[in-house]
Amino acid sequence: MSAALLIEQLLNGLQFGVMLFLMAAGLTLIFGVMGLINLAHGSLYMIGAFAAAAVAGWTGSFWLALMGALMAAAMIGALVEMVVIRRLYDRDHLDQVLATFALILIFSEGTRFFFGSLPLYLDTPDLLSGPTMLPGGIEYSKYRLFIIAVGLAVGAGLFWLIARTRIGIQIRAGEADREMIAALGVDIRKLYTLVFALGAALAGLAGAMIGPIQSVEVGMGEPVLILAFVVIVIGGIGSIKGAFVGALLVGLTDTLGRIMLPQLFGLFMDASSATTVGASLASMTIYILMAGILLFKPSGLFGGQS
Amino acid sequence: MKLKTLALAGLMASTSSMALADGVSIGMITTLSGGGAGLGIDVRDGFMLAIEQSGRDDIEMIIEDDERAPDRAVQLADRMIQSDDVDIMTGIIWSNLAMAVIPSATAQGVFYLSPNAGPSQLAGPGCHENYFNVAWQNDGLHEAAGAYANTAGYSNSFILAPNYPAGRDALTGYQRMFEGDVAEEVYTQLGQTDYAAEISQIRNSGADSVYFFLPGGMGIAFVRQYAESGVDIPLIGPAFSFDQGILGAVGEAALGVHNTSQWSQDLDNPTNVAFVEAFQAEYGRLPSLYASQGFDTANLILSAMEVAHPDDADAFRAALEAANFDSTRGDFAFGPNHHPIQDIYVREVVMQGDVLTNVVVGTALEDHGDAYADQCQM
Numbered sequence: 001m002s003a004a005l006l007i008e009q010l011l012n013g014l015q016f017g018v019m020l021f022l023m024a025a026g027l028t029l030i031f032g033v034m035g036l037i038n039l040a041h042g043s044l045y046m047i048g049a050f051a052a053a054a055v056a057g058w059t060g061s062f063w064l065a066l067m068g069a070l071m072a073a074a075m076i077g078a079l080v081e082m083v084v085i086r087r088l089y090d091r092d093h094l095d096q097v098l099a100t101f102a103l104i105l106i107f108s109e110g111t112r113f114f115f116g117s118l119p120l121y122l123d124t125p126d127l128l129s130g131p132t133m134l135p136g137g138i139e140y141s142k143y144r145l146f147i148i149a150v151g152l153a154v155g156a157g158l159f160w161l162i163a164r165t166r167i168g169i170q171i172r173a174g175e176a177d178r179e180m181i182a183a184l185g186v187d188i189r190k191l192y193t194l195v196f197a198l199g200a201a202l203a204g205l206a207g208a209m210i211g212p213i214q215s216v217e218v219g220m221g222e223p224v225l226i227l228a229f230v231v232i233v234i235g236g237i238g239s240i241k242g243a244f245v246g247a248l249l250v251g252l253t254d255t256l257g258r259i260m261l262p263q264l265f266g267l268f269m270d271a272s273s274a275t276t277v278g279a280s281l282a283s284m285t286i287y288i289l290m291a292g293i294l295l296f297k298p299s300g301l302f303g304g305q306s
Numbered sequence: 307m308k309l310k311t312l313a314l315a316g317l318m319a320s321t322s323s324m325a326l327a328d329g330v331s332i333g334m335i336t337t338l339s340g341g342g343a344g345l346g347i348d349v350r351d352g353f354m355l356a357i358e359q360s361g362r363d364d365i366e367m368i369i370e371d372d373e374r375a376p377d378r379a380v381q382l383a384d385r386m387i388q389s390d391d392v393d394i395m396t397g398i399i400w401s402n403l404a405m406a407v408i409p410s411a412t413a414q415g416v417f418y419l420s421p422n423a424g425p426s427q428l429a430g431p432g433c434h435e436n437y438f439n440v441a442w443q444n445d446g447l448h449e450a451a452g453a454y455a456n457t458a459g460y461s462n463s464f465i466l467a468p469n470y471p472a473g474r475d476a477l478t479g480y481q482r483m484f485e486g487d488v489a490e491e492v493y494t495q496l497g498q499t500d501y502a503a504e505i506s507q508i509r510n511s512g513a514d515s516v517y518f519f520l521p522g523g524m525g526i527a528f529v530r531q532y533a534e535s536g537v538d539i540p541l542i543g544p545a546f547s548f549d550q551g552i553l554g555a556v557g558e559a560a561l562g563v564h565n566t567s568q569w570s571q572d573l574d575n576p577t578n579v580a581f582v583e584a585f586q587a588e589y590g591r592l593p594s595l596y597a598s599q600g601f602d603t604a605n606l607i608l609s610a611m612e613v614a615h616p617d618d619a620d621a622f623r624a625a626l627e628a629a630n631f632d633s634t635r636g637d638f639a640f641g642p643n644h645h646p647i648q649d650i651y652v653r654e655v656v657m658q659g660d661v662l663t664n665v666v667v668g669t670a671l672e673d674h675g676d677a678y679a680d681q682c683q684m
Binding site: 002004008009012015016118119121124129131143144213214215218219220223255258259262271272275276278283 | 339340343344347469494502503506507509510
């Protein structure tokens with residue numbers, strides 16, 4: 001494999017990784033701070049994508065669509081937290097799984113009701129369409145570079161928020177001991193709504209950004225949700241740093257596995273069975289990675305020893 | 307008390323057998339949601355257009371969405387066969403679902419007419435007297451594409467398909483006819499939506515052509531991302547990669563691309579002209595090849611129903627084999643394994659008014675059957 005191809009594939013893996021990070025960050029915060037398993041996180045990703053498609057349809061502007069997606073996902077997230085999720089904090093995980101699974105069904109059917117079941121498409125903005133030349137003669141899609149940049153910027157912003165701001169201190173305190181922080185006079189209900197809306201907004205942003213690359217359709221969130229769960233289990237539940245490292249690991253493993261495994265099997269098998277076996281095994285690599293990491297670090301790479 | 311129940315049971319039995327003797331019930335399992343929805347919706351709409359045009363009110367349709375999930379399709383099929391008592395089944399789009407449903411359905415005495423999937427397993431040793439494929443054996447359009455690539459002068463192709471029965475049939479079919487080299491053979495996941503890794507491989511492969519089989523949403527995602535990536539190696543595909551549904555979503559990126567199909571909206575025969583016009587009037591969009599396949603399937607069923615009721619299995623089967631209906635493809639006949647023998651055309655994507663569509667520019671293979679017919683023993 002040439003160096004140019006390898007770098008291109010690393011960029012592909014990085015782009016996939018930062019997408020997963022946007023999903024996983026919200027999921028891990030919500031699980032870490034509120035102890036809530038939120039299966040409906042994938043629906044918020046879908047809502048972001050549909051909101052972006054709708055706003056782009058009305059205004060024709062990609063940037064407005066991105067803002068619209070962020071706001072719609074955050075608002076629906078806050079609303080869902082106040083109406084449904086709030087009642088689930090004291091229940092056990094099975095109740096949470098059941099209730100949030102019901103939310104998936106409601107959101108999916110609701111979206112189908114309003115938008116129909118045919119996929120929608122978003123256009124890349126002119127500024128970002130087409131390829132660009134990177135140093136070293138590597139051609140790469142501008143839009144994918146944009147996704148990487150946004151993902152890294154959001155990651156940096158989150159670290160700053162968690163480590164340096166008052167809200168961040170409250171979030172970390174909420175993770176450590178929620179009774180104590182309530183006793184100290186922090187309005188824990190408001191904090192929970194805020195964290196949930198933040199997670200929802202990140203998922204919505206991820207959905208809106210993926211719209212121009214893929215299709216916007218009902219049920220698009222669930223495959224990503226499964227990967228996001230893999231990411232937070234690998235990274236350690238509740239840890240933003242873990243979500244970041246885990247997301248990049250999963251993104252790179254998946255992308256590189258897809259191209260390298262068939263070639264690896266080609267060394268000792270005939271070409272056509274090598275490609276089929278390689279392709280089948282490539283879809284398992286991230287789960288093998290997860291199993292391997294959990295074997296040595298049962299609570300994930302950056303998980304607390306709870 | 308006992309007598310009453312018996313009488314009631316007798317009454318129920320007689321009414322249900324009366325309903326059976328009068329009408330025909332058809333179960334359609336197809337994909338109506340998710341990334342493959344466009345295909346199922348077109349098959350259904352084409353099928354229902356023919357049923358409506360026939361004016362018959364003795365046909366009971368049961369239409370269900372399989373969501374492209376094999377387990378869901380099996381569940382629906384069991385229900386249709388065991389409790390709805392359907393005579394004929396049809397509708398499945400995807401070969402992996404077809405493999406899960408068709409063998410057990412035909413074994414239970416139901417007729418199955420495939421409006422789309424044509425896995426090689428069911429054309430060869432696994433063929434069945436009650437299974438008819440009205441569309442094509444999976445390899446057919448890909449064989450034609452291989453033949454077209456030879457005449458177009460390509461000598462080194464990068465080939466790409468999803469890892470499921472039809473995907474493997476596709477690349478086998480292409481290589482059966484293509485005389486050049488294969489730069490790389492790549493299988494992706496069924497339903498995959500991001501092709502960045504594969505497009506990077508294509509860019510670095512040194513191929514002079516890319517052959518890809520990605521039906522439905524997969525094809526839309528691939529062509530859009532391919533156009534974005536700036537790779538300019540020419541694309542060739544079967545009709546599935548450039549059907550009417552994909553063209554609308556892909557836009558001008560597809561202009562000028564060649565693809566192979568057994569049908570095209572501009573085929574000049576009276577049945578097809580009337581079909582295209584009626585479909586547009588009814589649904590407000592151009593039909594795709596899937597719609598034409600659904601339409602042909604329904605018309606074949608209707609033609610056989612003129613001769614015999616499906617309960618009279620031997621007569622009904624003989625009527626299906628005769629294929630005595632007007633196909634949108636012009637000539638149509640079944641081979642010995644109940645798969646079509648037909649012409650396969652080369653089409654080009656053009657802009658007609660402000661709509662992208664395909665027009666026929668040549669014939670790739672004439673009266674083409676399939677490679678598995680002699681392995682079939684009925």
